[in-house]
Amino acid sequence: MKIALLGYGKMGQIIERIALERNHEIVLRKKSTDTFEGLEKADVAIDFSIPDAAVTNIKKCVDLQIPIVCGTTGWLEKYGEMVSYCLQKEGAFLYGSNFSLGVNIFFELNEQLAKIMHRFNEYNVSIEEIHHTQKLDAPSGTAITLAQGIIANSHYVKWTLDEALEGEIPIDAIRKENVPGTHSVFYDSAIDQIEIKHTAHNREGFALGAVIAAEWILNKKGVFSMKDVLDLKK
Structure with missing residues:
Protein backbone atom coordinates (compact mmCIF):
# COMPACT_ATOMS: atom_id res chain seq x y z
CA MET A 1 0.00 0.00 0.00
CA SER A 100 -5.24 4.00 20.12
CA LEU A 101 -7.03 0.67 20.64
CA GLY A 102 -7.02 1.28 24.40
CA VAL A 103 -8.53 4.74 24.06
CA ASN A 104 -11.31 3.48 21.79
CA ILE A 105 -12.15 0.83 24.38
CA PHE A 106 -12.05 3.66 26.94
CA PHE A 107 -14.56 5.61 24.82
CA GLU A 108 -16.95 2.65 24.95
CA LEU A 109 -16.50 2.29 28.71
CA ASN A 110 -17.14 6.02 29.12
CA GLU A 111 -20.44 5.79 27.24
CA GLN A 112 -21.60 2.78 29.25
CA LEU A 113 -20.71 4.48 32.53
CA ALA A 114 -22.57 7.64 31.45
CA LYS A 115 -25.71 5.57 30.81
CA ILE A 116 -25.49 4.13 34.32
CA MET A 117 -24.68 7.42 36.06
CA HIS A 118 -27.50 9.26 34.31
CA ARG A 119 -29.87 7.86 36.95
CA PHE A 120 -27.88 9.21 39.89
CA ASN A 121 -28.22 12.97 40.14
CA GLU A 122 -26.05 13.20 43.26
CA TYR A 123 -22.95 12.76 41.07
CA ASN A 124 -21.37 15.53 39.01
CA VAL A 125 -19.10 14.64 36.09
CA SER A 126 -15.84 16.29 35.06
CA ILE A 127 -12.99 15.49 32.64
CA GLU A 128 -9.25 16.06 32.97
CA GLU A 129 -6.73 15.76 30.15
CA ILE A 130 -2.95 16.10 30.41
CA HIS A 131 -0.69 16.46 27.35
CA HIS A 132 2.79 17.58 26.35
CA THR A 133 3.44 21.30 26.07
CA GLN A 134 3.77 21.14 22.26
CA LYS A 135 0.09 20.26 21.81
CA LEU A 136 -1.56 23.13 19.95
CA ASP A 137 -5.23 22.67 20.85
CA ALA A 138 -7.09 22.54 24.15
CA PRO A 139 -9.03 20.61 25.16
CA SER A 140 -7.75 17.57 23.33
CA GLY A 141 -9.86 15.89 20.68
CA THR A 142 -9.96 12.84 22.92
CA ALA A 143 -11.42 14.88 25.78
CA ILE A 144 -14.04 16.32 23.43
CA THR A 145 -14.97 12.80 22.28
CA LEU A 146 -15.32 11.75 25.92
CA ALA A 147 -17.57 14.74 26.59
CA GLN A 148 -19.67 13.98 23.51
CA GLY A 149 -20.07 10.39 24.68
CA ILE A 150 -21.37 11.60 28.04
CA ILE A 151 -23.68 14.19 26.46
CA ALA A 152 -25.22 11.55 24.18
CA ASN A 153 -26.06 9.37 27.17
CA SER A 154 -27.02 11.84 29.92
CA HIS A 155 -28.73 15.14 30.71
CA TYR A 156 -25.56 17.17 30.01
CA VAL A 157 -25.79 19.44 26.97
CA LYS A 158 -22.28 20.86 26.40
CA TRP A 159 -18.70 20.97 27.68
CA THR A 160 -16.67 23.97 28.80
CA LEU A 161 -13.13 24.96 29.74
CA ASP A 162 -14.56 27.62 32.03
CA GLU A 163 -16.46 27.29 35.27
CA ALA A 164 -19.33 24.94 34.49
CA LEU A 165 -22.94 26.04 34.62
CA GLU A 166 -25.92 23.70 34.99
CA GLY A 167 -25.83 21.05 32.27
CA GLU A 168 -22.18 21.69 31.35
CA ILE A 169 -19.24 19.29 31.67
CA PRO A 170 -16.08 20.99 32.93
CA ILE A 171 -12.86 19.99 31.19
CA ASP A 172 -9.48 20.74 32.77
CA ALA A 173 -6.74 20.87 30.09
CA ILE A 174 -3.26 20.59 31.63
CA ARG A 175 0.04 20.86 29.75
CA LYS A 176 3.22 19.21 31.08
CA GLU A 177 6.53 18.21 29.54
CA ASN A 178 6.76 14.77 27.90
CA VAL A 179 3.21 13.55 28.54
CA PRO A 180 1.83 11.59 25.53
CA GLY A 181 -1.74 11.79 26.85
CA THR A 182 -3.66 11.05 30.04
CA HIS A 183 -7.45 11.29 30.24
CA SER A 184 -9.67 10.89 33.30
CA VAL A 185 -13.42 11.04 33.79
CA PHE A 186 -14.62 11.74 37.34
CA TYR A 187 -18.05 11.33 38.92
CA ASP A 188 -18.07 13.14 42.28
CA SER A 189 -20.65 13.08 45.04
CA ALA A 190 -20.56 14.27 48.63
CA ILE A 191 -19.54 10.80 49.82
CA ASP A 192 -17.34 9.29 47.10
CA GLN A 193 -15.76 9.53 43.66
CA ILE A 194 -15.82 7.19 40.68
CA GLU A 195 -12.93 7.55 38.22
CA ILE A 196 -12.03 5.93 34.91
CA LYS A 197 -8.65 6.75 33.40
CA HIS A 198 -6.53 6.05 30.35
CA THR A 199 -2.78 6.72 30.36
CA ALA A 200 -0.71 6.51 27.18
CA HIS A 201 2.90 5.48 27.81
CA ASN A 202 4.07 6.59 24.33
CA ARG A 203 2.76 7.48 20.87
Missing part, protein backbone atom coordinates in the same frame (compact mmCIF):
# COMPACT_ATOMS: atom_id res chain seq x y z
CA LYS A 2 1.34 3.44 -0.96
CA ILE A 3 0.83 6.01 1.81
CA ALA A 4 1.01 9.81 1.75
CA LEU A 5 1.91 11.34 5.11
CA LEU A 6 0.29 14.78 5.40
CA GLY A 7 2.23 16.17 8.33
CA TYR A 8 5.69 14.89 9.13
CA GLY A 9 6.26 15.81 12.75
CA LYS A 10 6.84 13.35 15.58
CA MET A 11 3.63 11.43 14.88
CA GLY A 12 4.26 11.34 11.14
CA GLN A 13 7.71 9.89 11.67
CA ILE A 14 6.44 7.17 14.02
CA ILE A 15 3.65 6.34 11.55
CA GLU A 16 6.27 6.08 8.81
CA ARG A 17 8.34 3.58 10.79
CA ILE A 18 5.32 1.42 11.63
CA ALA A 19 4.02 1.58 8.04
CA LEU A 20 7.40 0.46 6.68
CA GLU A 21 7.51 -2.37 9.23
CA ARG A 22 4.13 -3.49 7.85
CA ASN A 23 5.58 -3.50 4.29
CA HIS A 24 3.91 -0.31 3.09
CA GLU A 25 5.56 2.39 0.97
CA ILE A 26 5.68 6.12 1.75
CA VAL A 27 5.22 8.21 -1.42
CA LEU A 28 4.86 11.65 0.20
CA ARG A 29 6.13 13.18 3.42
CA LYS A 30 4.47 16.60 3.48
CA LYS A 31 5.66 19.26 5.87
CA SER A 32 3.81 22.55 6.21
CA THR A 33 5.85 24.29 3.50
CA ASP A 34 5.84 21.43 0.99
CA THR A 35 3.55 20.96 -2.00
CA PHE A 36 1.22 18.04 -2.66
CA GLU A 37 3.55 16.66 -5.34
CA GLY A 38 3.43 12.87 -5.18
CA LEU A 39 0.00 12.69 -3.55
CA GLU A 40 -1.56 11.35 -6.74
CA LYS A 41 0.59 8.21 -6.41
CA ALA A 42 -0.88 7.33 -3.00
CA ASP A 43 -3.43 4.62 -2.31
CA VAL A 44 -4.32 6.30 1.00
CA ALA A 45 -3.32 9.38 3.01
CA ILE A 46 -2.77 9.81 6.74
CA ASP A 47 -3.09 13.35 8.11
CA PHE A 48 -1.37 14.35 11.35
CA SER A 49 -0.72 17.97 10.49
CA ILE A 50 -1.94 21.15 12.18
CA PRO A 51 -5.49 22.50 12.59
CA ASP A 52 -5.06 25.15 9.87
CA ALA A 53 -3.96 22.55 7.29
CA ALA A 54 -6.37 19.69 7.99
CA VAL A 55 -9.36 20.95 5.97
CA THR A 56 -7.21 21.68 2.91
CA ASN A 57 -5.60 18.25 3.15
CA ILE A 58 -8.94 16.47 3.44
CA LYS A 59 -10.45 18.32 0.47
CA LYS A 60 -7.39 17.68 -1.67
CA CYS A 61 -7.54 13.94 -1.00
CA VAL A 62 -11.29 13.74 -1.56
CA ASP A 63 -10.90 15.60 -4.86
CA LEU A 64 -8.27 13.07 -5.97
CA GLN A 65 -10.38 10.12 -4.74
CA ILE A 66 -7.67 9.15 -2.25
CA PRO A 67 -9.05 7.79 1.04
CA ILE A 68 -7.85 9.90 3.96
CA VAL A 69 -7.42 9.06 7.63
CA CYS A 70 -7.23 12.22 9.76
CA GLY A 71 -5.94 12.39 13.32
CA THR A 72 -5.44 16.16 13.46
CA THR A 73 -7.56 17.86 16.13
CA GLY A 74 -8.52 21.48 16.73
CA TRP A 75 -10.51 21.99 13.50
CA LEU A 76 -13.76 20.19 14.36
CA GLU A 77 -15.99 23.22 13.83
CA LYS A 78 -15.65 22.29 10.13
CA TYR A 79 -16.15 18.53 10.59
CA GLY A 80 -19.76 18.63 9.35
CA GLU A 81 -18.66 20.54 6.28
CA MET A 82 -16.02 17.89 5.53
CA VAL A 83 -18.54 15.07 5.96
CA SER A 84 -20.86 16.73 3.43
CA TYR A 85 -17.97 17.40 1.05
CA CYS A 86 -16.82 13.79 1.18
CA LEU A 87 -20.30 12.37 0.64
CA GLN A 88 -20.98 14.77 -2.22
CA LYS A 89 -17.73 13.78 -3.95
CA GLU A 90 -18.19 10.08 -3.09
CA GLY A 91 -14.83 9.98 -1.34
CA ALA A 92 -13.56 8.17 1.73
CA PHE A 93 -12.81 9.97 4.99
CA LEU A 94 -12.13 8.73 8.50
CA TYR A 95 -11.57 11.08 11.42
CA GLY A 96 -10.38 9.88 14.80
CA SER A 97 -9.66 12.03 17.82
CA ASN A 98 -7.51 9.13 19.00
CA PHE A 99 -6.47 5.98 17.13
CA GLU A 204 3.16 4.00 19.40
CA GLY A 205 -0.47 3.04 19.97
CA PHE A 206 -1.74 6.17 18.22
CA ALA A 207 0.50 5.54 15.20
CA LEU A 208 -0.30 1.83 14.89
CA GLY A 209 -4.03 2.55 15.06
CA ALA A 210 -3.71 5.15 12.30
CA VAL A 211 -1.94 2.67 10.01
CA ILE A 212 -4.53 -0.01 10.76
CA ALA A 213 -7.28 2.52 9.93
CA ALA A 214 -5.53 3.33 6.64
CA GLU A 215 -5.36 -0.37 5.78
CA TRP A 216 -9.05 -0.72 6.63
CA ILE A 217 -10.35 2.25 4.60
CA LEU A 218 -8.58 1.24 1.38
CA ASN A 219 -11.10 0.76 -1.47
CA LYS A 220 -14.02 1.99 0.67
CA LYS A 221 -16.36 4.95 0.12
CA GLY A 222 -18.05 7.00 2.82
CA VAL A 223 -17.41 8.62 6.18
CA PHE A 224 -16.13 6.42 8.98
CA SER A 225 -14.72 6.35 12.51
CA MET A 226 -12.63 4.01 14.62
CA LYS A 227 -15.87 2.37 15.72
CA ASP A 228 -16.10 1.02 12.17
CA VAL A 229 -12.47 -0.07 12.06
CA LEU A 230 -12.68 -1.91 15.39
CA ASP A 231 -16.25 -3.15 14.82
CA LEU A 232 -17.49 -1.40 17.96
CA LYS A 233 -20.75 -0.06 16.51
CA LYS A 234 -23.78 -1.45 18.27
Whole structure:
Protein backbone atom coordinates (compact mmCIF):
# COMPACT_ATOMS: atom_id res chain seq x y z
CA MET A 1 0.00 0.00 0.00
CA LYS A 2 1.34 3.44 -0.96
CA ILE A 3 0.83 6.01 1.81
CA ALA A 4 1.01 9.81 1.75
CA LEU A 5 1.91 11.34 5.11
CA LEU A 6 0.29 14.78 5.40
CA GLY A 7 2.23 16.17 8.33
CA TYR A 8 5.69 14.89 9.13
CA GLY A 9 6.26 15.81 12.75
CA LYS A 10 6.84 13.35 15.58
CA MET A 11 3.63 11.43 14.88
CA GLY A 12 4.26 11.34 11.14
CA GLN A 13 7.71 9.89 11.67
CA ILE A 14 6.44 7.17 14.02
CA ILE A 15 3.65 6.34 11.55
CA GLU A 16 6.27 6.08 8.81
CA ARG A 17 8.34 3.58 10.79
CA ILE A 18 5.32 1.42 11.63
CA ALA A 19 4.02 1.58 8.04
CA LEU A 20 7.40 0.46 6.68
CA GLU A 21 7.51 -2.37 9.23
CA ARG A 22 4.13 -3.49 7.85
CA ASN A 23 5.58 -3.50 4.29
CA HIS A 24 3.91 -0.31 3.09
CA GLU A 25 5.56 2.39 0.97
CA ILE A 26 5.68 6.12 1.75
CA VAL A 27 5.22 8.21 -1.42
CA LEU A 28 4.86 11.65 0.20
CA ARG A 29 6.13 13.18 3.42
CA LYS A 30 4.47 16.60 3.48
CA LYS A 31 5.66 19.26 5.87
CA SER A 32 3.81 22.55 6.21
CA THR A 33 5.85 24.29 3.50
CA ASP A 34 5.84 21.43 0.99
CA THR A 35 3.55 20.96 -2.00
CA PHE A 36 1.22 18.04 -2.66
CA GLU A 37 3.55 16.66 -5.34
CA GLY A 38 3.43 12.87 -5.18
CA LEU A 39 0.00 12.69 -3.55
CA GLU A 40 -1.56 11.35 -6.74
CA LYS A 41 0.59 8.21 -6.41
CA ALA A 42 -0.88 7.33 -3.00
CA ASP A 43 -3.43 4.62 -2.31
CA VAL A 44 -4.32 6.30 1.00
CA ALA A 45 -3.32 9.38 3.01
CA ILE A 46 -2.77 9.81 6.74
CA ASP A 47 -3.09 13.35 8.11
CA PHE A 48 -1.37 14.35 11.35
CA SER A 49 -0.72 17.97 10.49
CA ILE A 50 -1.94 21.15 12.18
CA PRO A 51 -5.49 22.50 12.59
CA ASP A 52 -5.06 25.15 9.87
CA ALA A 53 -3.96 22.55 7.29
CA ALA A 54 -6.37 19.69 7.99
CA VAL A 55 -9.36 20.95 5.97
CA THR A 56 -7.21 21.68 2.91
CA ASN A 57 -5.60 18.25 3.15
CA ILE A 58 -8.94 16.47 3.44
CA LYS A 59 -10.45 18.32 0.47
CA LYS A 60 -7.39 17.68 -1.67
CA CYS A 61 -7.54 13.94 -1.00
CA VAL A 62 -11.29 13.74 -1.56
CA ASP A 63 -10.90 15.60 -4.86
CA LEU A 64 -8.27 13.07 -5.97
CA GLN A 65 -10.38 10.12 -4.74
CA ILE A 66 -7.67 9.15 -2.25
CA PRO A 67 -9.05 7.79 1.04
CA ILE A 68 -7.85 9.90 3.96
CA VAL A 69 -7.42 9.06 7.63
CA CYS A 70 -7.23 12.22 9.76
CA GLY A 71 -5.94 12.39 13.32
CA THR A 72 -5.44 16.16 13.46
CA THR A 73 -7.56 17.86 16.13
CA GLY A 74 -8.52 21.48 16.73
CA TRP A 75 -10.51 21.99 13.50
CA LEU A 76 -13.76 20.19 14.36
CA GLU A 77 -15.99 23.22 13.83
CA LYS A 78 -15.65 22.29 10.13
CA TYR A 79 -16.15 18.53 10.59
CA GLY A 80 -19.76 18.63 9.35
CA GLU A 81 -18.66 20.54 6.28
CA MET A 82 -16.02 17.89 5.53
CA VAL A 83 -18.54 15.07 5.96
CA SER A 84 -20.86 16.73 3.43
CA TYR A 85 -17.97 17.40 1.05
CA CYS A 86 -16.82 13.79 1.18
CA LEU A 87 -20.30 12.37 0.64
CA GLN A 88 -20.98 14.77 -2.22
CA LYS A 89 -17.73 13.78 -3.95
CA GLU A 90 -18.19 10.08 -3.09
CA GLY A 91 -14.83 9.98 -1.34
CA ALA A 92 -13.56 8.17 1.73
CA PHE A 93 -12.81 9.97 4.99
CA LEU A 94 -12.13 8.73 8.50
CA TYR A 95 -11.57 11.08 11.42
CA GLY A 96 -10.38 9.88 14.80
CA SER A 97 -9.66 12.03 17.82
CA ASN A 98 -7.51 9.13 19.00
CA PHE A 99 -6.47 5.98 17.13
CA SER A 100 -5.24 4.00 20.12
CA LEU A 101 -7.03 0.67 20.64
CA GLY A 102 -7.02 1.28 24.40
CA VAL A 103 -8.53 4.74 24.06
CA ASN A 104 -11.31 3.48 21.79
CA ILE A 105 -12.15 0.83 24.38
CA PHE A 106 -12.05 3.66 26.94
CA PHE A 107 -14.56 5.61 24.82
CA GLU A 108 -16.95 2.65 24.95
CA LEU A 109 -16.50 2.29 28.71
CA ASN A 110 -17.14 6.02 29.12
CA GLU A 111 -20.44 5.79 27.24
CA GLN A 112 -21.60 2.78 29.25
CA LEU A 113 -20.71 4.48 32.53
CA ALA A 114 -22.57 7.64 31.45
CA LYS A 115 -25.71 5.57 30.81
CA ILE A 116 -25.49 4.13 34.32
CA MET A 117 -24.68 7.42 36.06
CA HIS A 118 -27.50 9.26 34.31
CA ARG A 119 -29.87 7.86 36.95
CA PHE A 120 -27.88 9.21 39.89
CA ASN A 121 -28.22 12.97 40.14
CA GLU A 122 -26.05 13.20 43.26
CA TYR A 123 -22.95 12.76 41.07
CA ASN A 124 -21.37 15.53 39.01
CA VAL A 125 -19.10 14.64 36.09
CA SER A 126 -15.84 16.29 35.06
CA ILE A 127 -12.99 15.49 32.64
CA GLU A 128 -9.25 16.06 32.97
CA GLU A 129 -6.73 15.76 30.15
CA ILE A 130 -2.95 16.10 30.41
CA HIS A 131 -0.69 16.46 27.35
CA HIS A 132 2.79 17.58 26.35
CA THR A 133 3.44 21.30 26.07
CA GLN A 134 3.77 21.14 22.26
CA LYS A 135 0.09 20.26 21.81
CA LEU A 136 -1.56 23.13 19.95
CA ASP A 137 -5.23 22.67 20.85
CA ALA A 138 -7.09 22.54 24.15
CA PRO A 139 -9.03 20.61 25.16
CA SER A 140 -7.75 17.57 23.33
CA GLY A 141 -9.86 15.89 20.68
CA THR A 142 -9.96 12.84 22.92
CA ALA A 143 -11.42 14.88 25.78
CA ILE A 144 -14.04 16.32 23.43
CA THR A 145 -14.97 12.80 22.28
CA LEU A 146 -15.32 11.75 25.92
CA ALA A 147 -17.57 14.74 26.59
CA GLN A 148 -19.67 13.98 23.51
CA GLY A 149 -20.07 10.39 24.68
CA ILE A 150 -21.37 11.60 28.04
CA ILE A 151 -23.68 14.19 26.46
CA ALA A 152 -25.22 11.55 24.18
CA ASN A 153 -26.06 9.37 27.17
CA SER A 154 -27.02 11.84 29.92
CA HIS A 155 -28.73 15.14 30.71
CA TYR A 156 -25.56 17.17 30.01
CA VAL A 157 -25.79 19.44 26.97
CA LYS A 158 -22.28 20.86 26.40
CA TRP A 159 -18.70 20.97 27.68
CA THR A 160 -16.67 23.97 28.80
CA LEU A 161 -13.13 24.96 29.74
CA ASP A 162 -14.56 27.62 32.03
CA GLU A 163 -16.46 27.29 35.27
CA ALA A 164 -19.33 24.94 34.49
CA LEU A 165 -22.94 26.04 34.62
CA GLU A 166 -25.92 23.70 34.99
CA GLY A 167 -25.83 21.05 32.27
CA GLU A 168 -22.18 21.69 31.35
CA ILE A 169 -19.24 19.29 31.67
CA PRO A 170 -16.08 20.99 32.93
CA ILE A 171 -12.86 19.99 31.19
CA ASP A 172 -9.48 20.74 32.77
CA ALA A 173 -6.74 20.87 30.09
CA ILE A 174 -3.26 20.59 31.63
CA ARG A 175 0.04 20.86 29.75
CA LYS A 176 3.22 19.21 31.08
CA GLU A 177 6.53 18.21 29.54
CA ASN A 178 6.76 14.77 27.90
CA VAL A 179 3.21 13.55 28.54
CA PRO A 180 1.83 11.59 25.53
CA GLY A 181 -1.74 11.79 26.85
CA THR A 182 -3.66 11.05 30.04
CA HIS A 183 -7.45 11.29 30.24
CA SER A 184 -9.67 10.89 33.30
CA VAL A 185 -13.42 11.04 33.79
CA PHE A 186 -14.62 11.74 37.34
CA TYR A 187 -18.05 11.33 38.92
CA ASP A 188 -18.07 13.14 42.28
CA SER A 189 -20.65 13.08 45.04
CA ALA A 190 -20.56 14.27 48.63
CA ILE A 191 -19.54 10.80 49.82
CA ASP A 192 -17.34 9.29 47.10
CA GLN A 193 -15.76 9.53 43.66
CA ILE A 194 -15.82 7.19 40.68
CA GLU A 195 -12.93 7.55 38.22
CA ILE A 196 -12.03 5.93 34.91
CA LYS A 197 -8.65 6.75 33.40
CA HIS A 198 -6.53 6.05 30.35
CA THR A 199 -2.78 6.72 30.36
CA ALA A 200 -0.71 6.51 27.18
CA HIS A 201 2.90 5.48 27.81
CA ASN A 202 4.07 6.59 24.33
CA ARG A 203 2.76 7.48 20.87
CA GLU A 204 3.16 4.00 19.40
CA GLY A 205 -0.47 3.04 19.97
CA PHE A 206 -1.74 6.17 18.22
CA ALA A 207 0.50 5.54 15.20
CA LEU A 208 -0.30 1.83 14.89
CA GLY A 209 -4.03 2.55 15.06
CA ALA A 210 -3.71 5.15 12.30
CA VAL A 211 -1.94 2.67 10.01
CA ILE A 212 -4.53 -0.01 10.76
CA ALA A 213 -7.28 2.52 9.93
CA ALA A 214 -5.53 3.33 6.64
CA GLU A 215 -5.36 -0.37 5.78
CA TRP A 216 -9.05 -0.72 6.63
CA ILE A 217 -10.35 2.25 4.60
CA LEU A 218 -8.58 1.24 1.38
CA ASN A 219 -11.10 0.76 -1.47
CA LYS A 220 -14.02 1.99 0.67
CA LYS A 221 -16.36 4.95 0.12
CA GLY A 222 -18.05 7.00 2.82
CA VAL A 223 -17.41 8.62 6.18
CA PHE A 224 -16.13 6.42 8.98
CA SER A 225 -14.72 6.35 12.51
CA MET A 226 -12.63 4.01 14.62
CA LYS A 227 -15.87 2.37 15.72
CA ASP A 228 -16.10 1.02 12.17
CA VAL A 229 -12.47 -0.07 12.06
CA LEU A 230 -12.68 -1.91 15.39
CA ASP A 231 -16.25 -3.15 14.82
CA LEU A 232 -17.49 -1.40 17.96
CA LYS A 233 -20.75 -0.06 16.51
CA LYS A 234 -23.78 -1.45 18.27
